[in-house]
Amino acid sequence: MHTTDVLIVGGGIVGLATGLALAERIAVTVIEAEKYLAQHQTGHNSGVIHSGLYYKPGSAKARTCVEGRQWLYRFCEDNGIPHERCGKLVVATHPRELPALAELERRGTANGLRDLRWLTPQQMRDIEPHVAGVAALRVTETGIVNYKTVAEVYAQRIQASGSRVRLQSRFLTGRRIANGIEAETTSGPIQARLLVNCAGLQSDRVARQCGVEPGVRIVPFRGEYFQLKPQAAHLCRHLIYPVPDPRLPFLGVHFTRMIDGGVECGPNAVLAFCREGYRFRDVCWRDICDYLTYPGFWKMSGKFWRAGLAEMYRSLSRRAFWQSLRQLIPEVSFHDLVPAGAGVRAQAIAPDGQLVDDFFIKQTDRMIHVLNAPSPAATASLAIGRHIAEMALQQLR
Secondary structure (H helix, E strand, C coil), X not given: CEXXXXXXXXXXXXXXXHHHHHHCCCCEEXXXXXXXXXXXXXXXXXXXXXXXXXXCCXXXXXXXXXXXXXXXXXXXXXXXXXEECCCEEEEECCHHHHHHXXXXXXXXXXXXXXXCEEECHHHHHHHCCCCCCCEEEEECCCEEECHHHHHHHHHHHHHHCCXXXXXXXXXXXXXXXXXEEEEEECCEEEEEEEEEECCHHHHHHHHXXXXXXXXXXXXXXXXXXXXXXXXXXXXXXXXXXXXXXXXXXXXXXXXXXXXXXXXXXXXXXXXXXXXXXXXXXXXXXXXHHHHHCCHHHHHHHHHHHHHHXXXXXXXXXXXXXXXXXXXXXXXXXXXXXXXXXXXXXEEEECCCCCECCCCEEEEECCEEEEEECCCCCCCCHHHHHHHHHHHHHHHHC
C-alpha cells in the first residue's frame, strides 16, 4: 500500500501545476494513465499564452489567466523554456463585427491588459502585411510556448521535491476511509489524506468512481488543425484571430505561429465520437452513448445545431476550411495547407444544456474534483494549481 498526503489523478498541466504548488509543503503522488505525461489536452494544445482578453471580468478564467500568464512567463524564463511574447491581432473582417471587437477591448481593459491598441486597416498591414479586415485590436501580452515542455518541467520539479509522478497508473475506484481516501489503480492501491481529480476528459467519470455526482457531463469536441507549408509561413508573422462568436466558448479558426517556427491554422470545433478521438474514424460507443443518453446534450444541440452543422461541414471539406482562413489572409492558397493533427476539448455541459463557460471545481469531504478546465487553463495553470492547492491545504488543516 503506497501512502501519500495528496493523490492527484491526471498528469496534464493542471494536475501537475497543482502537484507543484503542493510538493514543497506536503507529500504528493500524481498518477497518469498514459505512458507519457501531457498526452491529451495539454499535449495537443496550440501553444498560445493567452492574455485574458476574452473572459468576463471577475470570472475565475479572467483572474487566473492574468495572474497565471505573468507567472508562466517568469517560470519559463527561470527554467530556460523557449517562449516568446509575440502579441496578436484580433481582426474584424466586416463592420458588423466592430461592436463585438469593442466589447473585447472593454473586457481586456477591465481585466488589466495594458497597451491594447485599436488599429486601422493600414496599421494592421504595417504589422501583418497580408491580413485583411476593417479594424483590429492589437494585444501585446499574448505569447507562445510548448505546453508539453512546460508540463514536463513541472513534473521534474515535483520529483525534485521528493514527491512522485507515476505513469501508466490508471485510476479505477476511490472510497472514503477513516483518515482520507483509498484508491485502486492499475499500479496498486494508494492511500491518501485527500484526492484531487484533474482527469480532464475523464473527470466526470472519476468523480462517479469516487461516489460523487459531478452535476455535469463531459462531451468531447475535436479541434482539427492544418499547417502552412514552409514557403507560405511568411504570410503570418504573429498570431491572427477572428472576432469570436460570443455565444460559443470557441475562438474561431485562426493563425498561430508556433514556438518551433511553423504556422498552425485552426481549429474548428466538431463533436467527437470518442473522448480521445483525435481522428474522424476514432469511435467509442461507450462515449457516444454517454452523451446521447444525457438530456443536457440534446438541449445544447437544440440551441447550437446550426453552428454544429457549419463546423461539421468545415471538418469534412478542406475547401470550406480554407475559405474561412482566407477571410483573414486572402493570399493563403488551398495548396498551402497540410493536415496537422487535432486536439479534443473536454467540454462540461450542464443538465439544462448550457456549455459551462468558466472553470468548475466541486469540493466534497477529502476530495476536490476539477470538472471543467478549458482554455485558458494551460496559460492559467500555475494560478489554478495554487488555488486548488490552497483548497486542499484547508481541508487537511
